[in-house]
Amino acid sequence: MAEIRKCSFCGGDIEPGTGKMYVKKDGTVYNFDTSKCQKNMIELKRVARTTEWTEKAKTEKRARLKAAEKASDKPADAKEEKKSAKTAVKPKAKAAAEKAAEKPAEKAAEKPAAKPEAKAEKPAEKAAEKKE
Numbered sequence: 001m002a003e004i005r006k007c008s009f010c011g012g013d014i015e016p017g018t019g020k021m022y023v024k025k026d027g028t029v030y031n032f033d034t035s036k037c038q039k040n041m042i043e044l045k046r047v048a049r050t051t052e053w054t055e056k057a058k059t060e061k062r063a064r065l066k067a068a069e070k071a072s073d074k075p076a077d078a079k080e081e082k083k084s085a086k087t088a089v090k091p092k093a094k095a096a097a098e099k100a101a102e103k104p105a106e107k108a109a110e111k112p113a114a115k116p117e118a119k120a121e122k123p124a125e126k127a128a129e130k131k132e
């Protein structure tokens with residue numbers, strides 16, 4: 001029973017009795033189904049992973065798309081947490097965040113101080129009206 005080999009470049013099945021076995025000087029063996037695959041690998045020195053029409057490139061692309069889908073499925077909170085963690089590490093960002101936190105506190109402190117004055121004026125006015 002003849003063994004069905006796979007092409008070393010494109011990954012396709014090699015019909016028994018066809019194709020070419022290529023042995024490098026260092027002893028590594030490549031099997032090619034077509035001269036196209038041999039030329040791409042040996043002469044043009046292309047890499048199967050980066051050559052679009054090969055099986056290896058297709059599986060890589062599928063894996064890449066799956067990884068991108070998983071990344072998009074994740075909630076945006078995870079990304080925001082990462083960003084906040086990065087900003088917390090920087091001392092400048094920390095100082096800016098502290099300044100930003102101080103400003104609302106100052107505004108909040110000013111507003112309650114202004115309100116009692118307004119309230120204090122009204123009773124004084126009412127008292128003045130009563131006297132008249």
Ligand SMILES: [Zn+2]
Nearest residue numbers: 007010033037
């Ligand atoms: Zn091939």
